[in-house]
């Protein structure tokens with residue numbers, strides 16, 4: 315179990331998303347005053363530990379801290395409560411209420427679509443949560459079934475909207491640099507896809523997509539590539555599925571308007587959905603049915619939608635401003651940053667700033683280039699900056715691809731660092747070879763004298779040594795053989811020379827006297843076939859001596875009965891063979907000459 319701050323212990327992972335991993339965790343001790351919920355020791359909570367690249371980015375840490383007050387005060391029966399924010403070293407974490415139940419995405423996958431009434435009532439509660447957050451100036455921007463948890467306590471399913479504020483963190487420069495995706499193609503509003511100014515109406519569009527998915531099991535614009543999906547959001551009108559009642563379709567169609575100003579506010583959406591739910595049930599009265607059919611009149615647009623900064627990467631404080639600017643609770647407080655910083659020497663480890671994360675004057679510091687708290691204008695997008703759509707597309711592609719691909723010099727690639735046989739060195743370097751041979755095991759020396767597999771002089775770092783002696787024995791300064799080292803085959807091969815030959819090598823053990831390389835022959839002149847002739851002569855000699863011994867020491871001489879000595883007997887055998895061969899030659903000559911035929 316890993317501690318988070320001094321107050322929490324991570325127990326087991328519950329799931330993993332694009333921005334981090336959510337853990338089931340336990341409270342160790344009561345949190346400090348800066349936490350929204352102090353909690354009790356032993357209480358179970360959910361903790362979203364944000365990805366390291368988020369936590370290591372000073373901009374994001376500052377934004378996280380600046381929005382702390384917004385996130386912590388965002389309370390609603392249908393919003394997963396953020397209890398505490400922990401910043402500790404390289405760790406950023408949101409402590410939330412633990413919701414016992416699946417998320418809506420999983421529920422849909424396992425149970426199929428909802429009935430129209432159930433879908434309407436469930437979405438109405440989500441709209442309630444949006445209405446509360448929009449009133450507080452907070453736009454979710456990543457509304458989708460996966461971000462709706464179903465609280466199943468008490469035998470009923472209560473939708474709980476989660477991940478508020480995460481989209482804004484993900485939108486900051488640090489994450490944009492790593493091509494993370496903010497939003498999900500199937501739920502992205504047309505204005506977000508196009509890079510137009512966004513408002514809280516993007517959440518209404520998301521709610522319309524979500525409602526459609528609850529009714530049909532899939533979002534209206536899905537399938538194909540992410541680019542195609544985004545294109546469909548921009549150009550295609552959704553079609554009413556036959557199973558969707560007409561009043562409900564009126565609501566969906568209004569939520570999915572391409573023009574954000576034509577979408578209803580969250581408040582009117584919630585009200586409209588309840589009216590529809592009442593009018594499409596089997597027990598609905600005619601008045602309820604009438605009211606449902608006239609739902610269009612209820613879906614009034616939001617007169618003052620909460621704004622979203624246009625340019626990803628801008629730490630725009632207007633994003634945390636409440637709609638009712640000037641109200642004490644919601645007004646942007648230029649001192650917000652100082653208000654979330656603990657006093658120096660604060661005892662609570664959960665509220666301390668990470669070391670070096672808020673460098674004075676750094677990009678994340680108030681007054682720094684990336685986060686000017688006094689600015690109220692959204693920054694203007696640079697003309698040559700990538701279009702938000704491009705960024706989102708790249709991120710969508712890379713979403714599940716955490717591996718960073720970068721060029722690696724093969725010489726530096728440990729996987730490619732293999733022994734490479736080199737061309738023999740030029741003759742003038744031959745005198746060096748015997749010493750290099752002796753870096754191999756002694757038993758290999760005879761087999762390899764003609765195959766110098768060693769580095770050419772111009773590449774001293776690529777010396778190949780068949781056995782794997784320790785690195786220090788390959789330093790250029792050390793050419794002495796170390797036969798005892800060859801008894802260590804378990805050592806890792808080291809095929810590269812150290813890159814700094816000027817460095818003093820480690821003190822080697824006392825070297826043995828170098829042995830002369832073993833030569834196959836002392837005779838420098840090579841006569842082809844000489845070896846074979848010598849072998850034959852030796853063989854004849856052996857036969858002669860063996861025959862003599864047998865002739866003299868065994869009864870063979872008596873059996874043959876010639877009475878001759880060994881030498882005489884051999885001489886007579888030789889004469890007999892010569893006569894026989896001569897006779898054959900004569901016979902062949904006489905039969906081949908003219909007139910020699912038999913009469």
Ligand SMILES: Nc1ncnc2c1ncn2[C@@H]1O[C@H](COP(=O)(O)OP(=O)(O)OP(=O)(O)O)[C@@H](O)[C@H]1O
Nearest residue numbers: 328329330331332333336360410411412413417460
């Ligand atoms: N407060 C919570 N209580 C219980 N489970 C939670 C809680 N918050 C999230 N989870 C679970 O953790 C998992 C991961 O959540 P997370 O929000 O990271 O996923 P996501 O929404 O798919 O990712 P993202 O929004 O980053 O793209 C989800 O399956 C969700 O069910």
